[in-house]
Amino acid sequence: MRVKLEMYGPFQRFNKDGQLRAELDLEDNLTVRALLMNLGVDIDEPWNAALNGKLADPADKLSDGSLLIVFPPIEGG
């Protein structure tokens, strides 16, 4: 399956070639958590993701054409 991935702030460097936006070919049924771990993100650090425009759960499964956006949790300021 092909998935669009946008990674912001401190997460950008983990995206393909350090790009902000990339398209990735992935094995089917991968979860959000598994993808991030494969990319080397320390998933114990706080992060949030939006999968197809909704706050994602780490266990959510990606599917062909999914748009996943990963970013630090919003707080304060």
Place this chain on the structure above:
Amino acid sequence: MVKGLANKILRVDLSDSRIWTEEQNENFYRRYLGGAGILAYYLLKELKPRADALSPGNVLVFAPGPVTGTAMPGASRLCVGAKSPLSGGIAKCEAGGFFGYELKRAGFDALVVQGKAAHPVYLWINNGEVEIKDATHLWGRNVLETQDVIESELGEKRLRTATIGPAGENLAAISCIMTDVRNAAARGGLGAVMGSKNLKCVAVKGKTMPQAADPEKYRDMARWMNTNYMNFGSAARFHDLGTGADMVGGNAIGNLPVRNWSGGQFDDVAKIDAAALRDSYRISMEACPGCQIRCKKVVELENELYKVDPRNGGPEYETLAGFGSFMGINDLAAICRANELCGLNSLDTISASGTIAFAMECFEKGMLTLEDTGGIDLRFGNVDAMLKVIELIARREGIGDVLADGSRKAAERIGRGAEELSMQVKGVEFGMHDPRLKQGLGLIYAVAANGADHMTGAHDTLFTQEGRGMEGVRSLGSLDPLPAGDLSTAKVDRAKNLHLSRNFGDSLVMCHFTPWTLRQQVDILRALTGWDYTDFEALRQGERVATLARVFNLREGLTAADDQLPKRFFSPAPEGALKGTAIDPEAMRRAKRTFYTLMGWDPVTGIPTQEKLEELGIAWAAAESVPE
């Protein structure tokens, strides 16, 4: 004498130019600590019930905390508060920069100002010596000019100041107090309180370093944070980008407020976030004393219309969103200018942007006309209108006069159904986070004594999944991640405990961006004072502060009916990630009831019970707890 403290509180009555100091015993400090604790204590003790917020009877408190003035990262802040002209209840803010640090080093745990001077004055606190000085020549000047003039007439460089500009002088209920020109004690209209006292500025210089009971341990802890902060994702992010690094993501999940919450998606978000700012007008990052995180942006720019001076700092997230997506504006230079204009005039950027966005929606819906606005085309997205209206508010001219006391008062004046568009709780405009997404924060927005303030509650999205975010709540007894939109008893309990730990932090006063755990904060306090202080006392301190603030609000006439979110959040979001999502009114009603119960307050009226007051050692407040 308590180690680490100044053990002295400075009192000033401007009506008769009286200056004196007060000493409190050790139990007082252990019971109220500092910051928000000392603020609540003095407001209840010294303000006559129902005194007008803009009368000489109001009491303005500048309270650093026990840790303030030391070289501990995050320990430079102070709490500022009074009775709020915006809400009629308590106004409580924390401000960064060097002012609090310097006030403590000048030898005071707090400054309590009452009365009203016969003419404009400023206070000059020079390492224990205090003078009231004429400020007639400063009245009408902006914050930066005031700083410059005072520095030159006192012959002092690097003075630390708390100052108001024209908005405070003109008693705008959305005005703030600026510390060191570019930081704000923002919420609740404190600038107007200072203005009503004819107090233009408090200037401070201090040299006395507080001494810790266990200096070695204290130094070690400071060193530990300064060595390790980059290992914390949140602190590393604040170091790189400051606040507002997460706006694109916030837009993707529906947190970003758009057009006074009439929208739900902002396509130009990447043009106005902290990364866009880094790549354009940001010239450096600044720190509060002792803190390596250096999260404060400094911007500089010049175009054909205006110049933004780096001495006025730069916009935080609330300001980027408030003058950006919340008004449908994608012009980053104009947002930087709006931030500067607010600072120079001493306007709270959150309430100012919230009120202008409200007016824009009124205008689009025909509740305000060109005639009302004096010919200003006050449409969403109109940058010139935004900048113009900020200045009108500060001067209270034309439409600015209608808006200067916030959106709730403005809606009363406008009528025509405008109150439905006023997005505030207790008159205090919202922080820029959608409570339909973060419903635990929504509950705190509703019940917090100081209104819809974004720093009093923690953000649900930090605790929706396993990982380090959960570490912060596990020690509070919350073991499982919970969805952001959940309002179960477990969520209410978590929101309440985080609210209490924040109230403890605001008593220390510690910056919420330095990644100290509650346990570490307790260890810092132990090393500083030599007390055998415990986590138990810390949470109890948070509870005491929240309860005293509640008692104060009740006494001043607020009730449980004021713990109410605007109707808009109970109807489905029209677009974006939250499309179709609303807060369930029944779930929120239950959550409030649960919150009151868990706090030991009456489940219906929210009045703290006698037993709770006694348990917290504040039985004296009982006389104040029932409204007349």
